[in-house]
Amino acid sequence: MSASVFVVASLNQADAAAPSPAGPNLAVMNATGNHTMGSMVRLHEPGTQVSEDQVPHLMATVEGIDVASYQGNVNWSSWWGAGKRFAYVKATEGTGYTNPYFAQQYNGSYNVGMIRGAYHFARPDVSSGATQADYFISHGGGWSADGKTLPGALDIEWNPYGGDCYGLSKASMTNWILSFSNRYHSRTNKWPAIYTATSWWSECVGNSDFSSTNPLWVARYATSAGTLPYAWSVYTIWQYSSSGGMDKNQFNGAYDRLQAFATNHD
Numbered sequence: 001m002s003a004s005v006f007v008v009a010s011l012n013q014a015d016a017a018a019p020s021p022a023g024p025n026l027a028v029m030n031a032t033g034n035h036t037m038g039s040m041v042r043l044h045e046p047g048t049q050v051s052e053d054q055v056p057h058l059m060a061t062v063e064g065i066d067v068a069s070y071q072g073n074v075n076w077s078s079w080w081g082a083g084k085r086f087a088y089v090k091a092t093e094g095t096g097y098t099n100p101y102f103a104q105q106y107n108g109s110y111n112v113g114m115i116r117g118a119y120h121f122a123r124p125d126v127s128s129g130a131t132q133a134d135y136f137i138s139h140g141g142g143w144s145a146d147g148k149t150l151p152g153a154l155d156i157e158w159n160p161y162g163g164d165c166y167g168l169s170k171a172s173m174t175n176w177i178l179s180f181s182n183r184y185h186s187r188t189n190k191w192p193a194i195y196t197a198t199s200w201w202s203e204c205v206g207n208s209d210f211s212s213t214n215p216l217w218v219a220r221y222a223t224s225a226g227t228l229p230y231a232w233s234v235y236t237i238w239q240y241s242s243s244g245g246m247d248k249n250q251f252n253g254a255y256d257r258l259q260a261f262a263t264n265h266d
Contacts, residue, residue, distance in 0.1 A: 117150025
């Protein structure tokens with residue numbers, strides 16, 4: 001039983017530190033085959049790194065973070081004390097990488113009371129969407145209706161090794177995402193969230209509509225989420241910063257909606 005880990009962002013000592021990125025440089029990530037969520041967004045859409053006090057906070061929002069192996073053994077009690085109430089943890093990439101810190105990060109966030117899930121870094125150039133969904137589910141990315149497990153998330157962004165769209169046409173990329181999404185849903189009865197950036201989606205997917213099935217996790221490092229990818233009228237999660245060595249996220253809803261997101265079958 002597992003899902004993508006998502007932690008809500010709030011301003012604390014880590015946020016106030018020097019603005020280091022939430023992962024190493026691209027050369028290191030390429031050499032290890034281990035890329036963090038948003039690693040390519042930071043290169044293509046650097047934007048302005050913002051702290052939590054610069055981001056609008058309505059009463060009906062929840063703050064969080066997402067983590068990968070580069071964060072190591074996370075001090076979850078500290079993040080809970082800083083107001084984080086949900087987390088996403090990287091589980092897999094392609095069909096050849098699993099996060100060695102996944103158990104500590106996924107179980108640790110759960111043990112302090114967070115609602116958590118898992119995410120998969122997509123590699124459409126190495127195998128089919130269905131194959132990668134199976135790999136993800138087999139290595140921590142599944143879902144259960146326990147109110148504490150968020151739906152798995154598909155992290156799909158710029159190709160770290162070359163052409164932006166992994167050598168795929170818009171139609172082929174759409175089919176790849178459908179293959180992943182449909183397999184995940186058939187095995188879990190839950191649609192995966194899709195993490196992406198609007199400009200990448202426009203370039204590589206175009207006018208394919210996933211809004212009726214897949215929750216949107218949009219990446220934009222600014223004081224607003226901006227224009228959303230095609231057909232989505234609302235985002236579920238917004239990643240607004242990666243400064244201070246940790247990605248910062250905001251769930252678009254009150255805490256009871258976050259609980260429902262982790263409970264209801266699709």
